[in-house]
Each structure stands twice: as structure tokens, then as C-alpha cells.
Amino acid sequence: MLFEQSVQFASLSDIGFRRQNNQDSFAVHICKDREDWVRRGHLFVVCDGMGGHAVGELASKLAVDTIPHAFQKSLEQDVKTALLNAIVDGNRVINERGTQNREFERMGTTCTALTLGSTGVLIGHVGDSRAYRVRGSQIDQLTADHSLVWEMIQQRRVHPKDASSIVPKNIITRSLGVEPTVNVDMEGPFPALSGDVYVLCSDGLTNLVSDQEIGVAVRELAPADACRFLVNLANLRGGIDNITVIAVRLGAMPEGVSLDGIPESESREIDGRSFARLAWVIAMVVSCGFGMSLVINGPDWRAAGLALIGLSVFLLAVGWIFRKNHVSPTDKAGVEADSMATVLWRPYRTASARATPELIDRLARLHAELQKAAREEEWSIDWAEHDDLMQKFTLATMEKRLSRAFRDLTKVIGMLMSGVQAQRRRLKRESRWGPVRKPNDTSGS
Incomplete structure (x- = not known):
């Protein structure tokens, strides 16, 4: 890619419906000048802390504070080495803080960091937060989960279809901060092409939203809309964990620019x-x-x-x-012979990123349940706008314009989710202060 290419990005972190605090953290660094971009490139980081309450929150915050700073200051190192050492530095900082206080003992965090620059795409990865690439009609998972369930699958001790029902999903085998040293997977460099969309996310998203749904969302929607829809979808399915997602779309090649600067x-x-x-x-x-x-x-x-x-x-x-x-998917000539590198010639997993009738039907059923609750509980919804969008959705579905149908459906789901959030805030206030009486309500007087 070139520095002149536009980069659209959005990020969103949500506490979910079950947690009391958000242990996820993220960081975004966009280069403001060519020199910075050539030397390091844009940086995106997602971390998911663990250790309970403030401990996990502290671990992920230390990681997203330490890694970008260490990555930028290492002037003598190449990009790959700088990213690797920055993540190792993050591990050291978290581990040292954990040893200073018994309450912080064995605190840790996942970390997935992606750079987008003159060398293409590089990823440093520890834990089960993920990096994806959507290219055309395909979504590729570019990182391997450091989790017990993935290790069991790789060892062929369980079938992938049965793994989630046999092995707990939340047991990770590698993280930052728990031990004094850490093994970091380095993926890439990958070629970065116009139209590519890169997604970084925590397992609060991937445990509830499929690869196909992630792929279709970031392919069909603008990054900010895609992030909001994916968070909404995870929350509608229980929101059992914190949810963090970053979406990055690479723009078209500028006109009249030669390819000399492209790897x-x-x-x-x-x-x-x-x-x-x-x-x-x-x-x-x-x-x-x-x-x-x-x-x-x-x-x-x-x-x-x-x-x-x-x-x-x-x-x-x-x-x-x-x-x-x-x-x-990988530039073979650019991958160094590094004992800590995971050398890949293909993605870990691949799925379709196309909107299909089955996907539309699944989301439509979810919308119908949500709409029923909204009408019965009299949520504050602009029903005229909602019904107008639903008419457009129905027409697009009948005409088999599935991309348009998907976009319309995400809008109406977003409208109803605003009602869900308002309802949750109201119930939370009532649980704390009791029901709020309307001005003309004289009951109990």
C-alpha cells in the first residue's frame, strides 16, 4: 500500500450485558506524515484483560499504553522486530506490576496488534483475541487462538464441530503478563490491497458472532456502522462478555500514483x-x-x-x-526465519463474506423477536421510520438484492437496540431509586 491511500477505521468497546466493568482496551495510532508511516505504519491494538474486575482492566490498559509507545520509540529496529519487542515489553511491564501487589498476582491480557504500512500488514499476537482480513467475498482469520479448545483441535483430539460443547472456550494457554517471558506469534507480512478490510476483536464478539456475520458486516457497511452492528448482535445474543472491535478499510489506489512504492x-x-x-x-x-x-x-x-x-x-x-x-495471503519472500515466527502460507480459517438468504432469514427472525418485545413493552421507537425501512427491506428481499436487504435490516435492528439500551438504563435507575412517576401520575398520593 501507499501512504496516499485513504484508511477508514472505526473502533468500539462495549461492556456487554453481563459484566460490571470493561476489561477490554484498545489503541489506534494513525501516522500523520510519510516518514512515520514508512518507518512504522499505522498501528491498531486490541487487548482483553483477565484476572477479575480491576485486575484485568489494569492489565489491558497497561498493554495498550506500553505497546504503541515502545513500538514508536525503537528507531533502529525494522517493523517486525519493533512490534515483537514492543509486545514483549508490554508483557514485562504487566508482569512487574503483578509481582508488586498480591492482589494483582497472575493478572494478564490477550494482545492482537496489527501494523499497516510500507511493508504490508504485520500482526503480533498472544491469546484468543483475533485478527481477520476481508478481501472480496471472503473472510480469513489471520491469527490462531492460543486456547485449550484450539490446541485440542490442532492435535486432532476433538472435531471442530464438537469442540465448543466438549472443551471450555474461556481457557487460554498464552497471555501477556502472567509469566516473566512470553512467546509471541508474528504473522506476515501480508500484501495489503485496495478494498481490504481488517478486523481486530476480542472473544466477546467471536464467541457469539460467526465469521460470516463479521465478514458481511464489514464488507457491506462503513467501519463505524459495522462496529456498532457487530456489538449490537453480540449483545442481542446475550452480551456475556465485554465486546471490542476495530474495523479498518483500505481505500483505492490514488490516480496517477506509480506502483514503485508498493512492496x-x-x-x-x-x-x-x-x-x-x-x-x-x-x-x-x-x-x-x-x-x-x-x-x-x-x-x-x-x-x-x-x-x-x-x-x-x-x-x-x-x-x-x-x-x-x-x-x-502471505509474502513468502518477506517472512524472516525467526524462531518465534509462525510462518503461514494460508489463513487459519476461511469463510464466506457474502450475504446469503440463510443469513438474512436468521437476522430477520432476530429482528422479529426484538420488535415484538419493543411493541409489548412500549419502547420509545420511531415506528414510522422503522416501518419505512422494513418496507424497503422486504422489497429488496423479494428482488433478491441481498446486500441492500442486509444493510436495511442492520438499520432497523440498530433502531430497536437503541430502545433496548434505553430500557436497560431505565430499569437500572428504578432498581436504584425506585419507579419514576409521570407528572400526571397521582397513584399512592
């Missing part, structure tokens, strides 16, 4: 995609030409037509092979 892996990928598309277009044109020839000229053109079909098949094969060889 070789990214320019190869751009060229590979273009060549593959060209080969497929030519194959389609040739096939259509053969079909028209048969209609116009009849069987006399059969031999020439068969030759054209052979050429089409050849071009399709060339396009597929070229795309496969040049579109890779």
Missing part, C-alpha cells in the same frame, strides 16, 4: 489478479463468439468452433493457475 508482493498480486481477469474475459468472449457462429453459420463452423472451445478452456486454466500462483 513487490503487492504489485505481483495486483498484476496477477489483472492477468487472471483478462484471461477469463477473453475466454468468455471466445466462447460467446463460437455460440454466435453456430447460430449464424450452422454446422460448417463446427471444427473452428471446437478449436475456439479448446482455446477458451486453455485460457481459463491459465487464468486460474496464474491467479493461484500470484494471489497469496
